[in-house]
Amino acid sequence: MTRPRTTVVALAAGLLAAAGAFVVLSPSANAAATLGAAAAEKGRYFGTAVAAYKLSDSVYSGILNREFNSVTPENEMKWDATEPSQNSFSFSSADTIVNRAVANGAKVRGHALAWHSQQPSWAQNMSGTTLRNAMLNHVTRVATYYRGKIDSWDVVNEAFADGSTGARRDSNLQRTGNDWIEAAFRAARAADPAAKLCYNDYNTDGQNAKSNAVYAMVQDFKSRGVPIDCVGFQSHFNAQSPLPSDYQANLQRFANLGVDVQITELDIEGSGTTQANSFASVVRACLAVTRCNGITVWGIRDSDSWRASGTPLLFDGNGNPKAAYNSTLSALGGGTNPSSSPTSSPSTSISPSTSPSNPNPGGSGCTATTSVNAWNGGFVLTVKITAGSARINGWTAGLTLPSGSSVTNTWNATASGTSGAVSFTNVSYNGGVNAGASTEFGFQGTGSAPTTTPTCTSR
Numbered sequence: 001m002t003r004p005r006t007t008v009v010a011l012a013a014g015l016l017a018a019a020g021a022f023v024v025l026s027p028s029a030n031a032a033a034t035l036g037a038a039a040a041e042k043g044r045y046f047g048t049a050v051a052a053y054k055l056s057d058s059v060y061s062g063i064l065n066r067e068f069n070s071v072t073p074e075n076e077m078k079w080d081a082t083e084p085s086q087n088s089f090s091f092s093s094a095d096t097i098v099n100r101a102v103a104n105g106a107k108v109r110g111h112a113l114a115w116h117s118q119q120p121s122w123a124q125n126m127s128g129t130t131l132r133n134a135m136l137n138h139v140t141r142v143a144t145y146y147r148g149k150i151d152s153w154d155v156v157n158e159a160f161a162d163g164s165t166g167a168r169r170d171s172n173l174q175r176t177g178n179d180w181i182e183a184a185f186r187a188a189r190a191a192d193p194a195a196k197l198c199y200n201d202y203n204t205d206g207q208n209a210k211s212n213a214v215y216a217m218v219q220d221f222k223s224r225g226v227p228i229d230c231v232g233f234q235s236h237f238n239a240q241s242p243l244p245s246d247y248q249a250n251l252q253r254f255a256n257l258g259v260d261v262q263i264t265e266l267d268i269e270g271s272g273t274t275q276a277n278s279f280a281s282v283v284r285a286c287l288a289v290t291r292c293n294g295i296t297v298w299g300i301r302d303s304d305s306w307r308a309s310g311t312p313l314l315f316d317g318n319g320n321p322k323a324a325y326n327s328t329l330s331a332l333g334g335g336t337n338p339s340s341s342p343t344s345s346p347s348t349s350i351s352p353s354t355s356p357s358n359p360n361p362g363g364s365g366c367t368a369t370t371s372v373n374a375w376n377g378g379f380v381l382t383v384k385i386t387a388g389s390a391r392i393n394g395w396t397a398g399l400t401l402p403s404g405s406s407v408t409n410t411w412n413a414t415a416s417g418t419s420g421a422v423s424f425t426n427v428s429y430n431g432g433v434n435a436g437a438s439t440e441f442g443f444q445g446t447g448s449a450p451t452t453t454p455t456c457t458s459r
């Protein structure tokens with residue numbers, strides 16, 4: 001199409017004129033200051049692996065809440081964690097991560113339904129049809145339990161061998177028959193039709209015998225209608241296994257098969273500028289591939305890494321952003337280097353509520369809406385706070401609990417009162433909400449859930 005460029009310019013100018021006195025902020029006038037916000041402006045997520053037991057560390061959870069809009073439980077959804085004895089499921093650690101993500105509006109990558117590693121000992125000792133059925137039961141039960149909450153599932157992890165053979169990895173699951181992978185994908189689709197279903201692996205980041213074998217499998221699945229939606233590239237890099245030069249081309253060839261691609265466990269051993277440049281290259285590759293949905297780094301601080309000695313992450317052991325953080329944010333198109341303090345608010349750099357041309361400089365308050373998950377004797381209420389036509393810098397939601405009900409546990413807000421009239425005020429990291437944008441908090445209670453809409457007061 002050869003539409004003259006001037007037409008587009010004239011149209012844009014007309015729209016600006018029509019906007020009149022209203023201030024139109026372009027993204028570049030107010031570049032995103034966090035990884036998650038910058039990725040969101042590019043239509044992508046930026047996530048991290050999360051360990052449930054670290055959430056009580058305020059430096060860790062401060063960075064998590066500030067920077068990331070997707071999470072992957074690092075170990076909590078694996079087979080050994082979720083089904084420690086056969087048909088007896090244990091979701092509490094994973095739930096801690098998932099509930100927090102849901103409250104924060106973050107996506108969840110489920111990891112991993114079927115894998116040769118981190119199996120419970122009862123499964124390690126199984127074989128044949130017994131193991132196949134146990135695996136399918138596991139996939140079904142876990143995907144059903146989390147139905148509707150998972151953006152993407154790693155249905156099968158690491159099923160191909162390293163090296164030049166292009167063969168499947170030998171494992172107890174592989175020995176149940178070559179069709180175990182497609183059987184797992186079909187079971188996952190039946191259990192959670194809305195989740196994207198991914199195949200995930202390492203050493204598949206460039207074109208090589210292993211990635212060619214995965215490519216052939218995906219091509220075969222697509223041609224036979226086996227449900228698969230995405231391929232995850234773990235992207236664990238170090239001197240022995242560096243970022244391949246054909247990384248983007250490899251992502252693109254998979255995308256061309258009609259699946260999304262995701263960078264699922266990124267870490268790059270090293271330091272300084274070299275490490276920073278590699279992270280930026282990974283970001284640029286993902287942004288250049290339309291079907292690359294997002295990037296997940298495998299941990300927050302270097303000290304959180306499964307290979308901590310290689311200092312492969314974006315924050316140092318004290319939680320300060322490294323050069324790699326800055327290069328990653330800037331490659332995402334973000335602009336402002338945040339304070340390393342999780343309590344800092346970006347409000348001073350955002351102008352709509354103070355702009356003299358804003359029609360409502362005092363702010364238009366906020367509204368609160370709820371969703372409830374109730375059971376006999378208890379409930380979880382998730383409350384969404386949405387700013388009106390101006391940015392708000394703080395909020396308080398108020399509601400009255402039914403008689404006999406009380407608040408037992410609150411996240412992402414500070415509760416005042418536990419029964420009767422109770423109120424919830426923002427915590428340090430979620431008071432600032434841009435015009436029209438939302439944040440969520442939640443609380444658990446005993447008794448029956450309130451049915452009225454909470455009031456919302458802004459500051």
Ligand code: XIL
Binds near residue numbers: 074075157234306
């Ligand atoms: C790792 C975790 O980070 C460690 O805490 C655990 O001890 C072992 O597993 N590929 C994967 C991840 O798919 O699940 C692995 O995570 C890292 C390699």
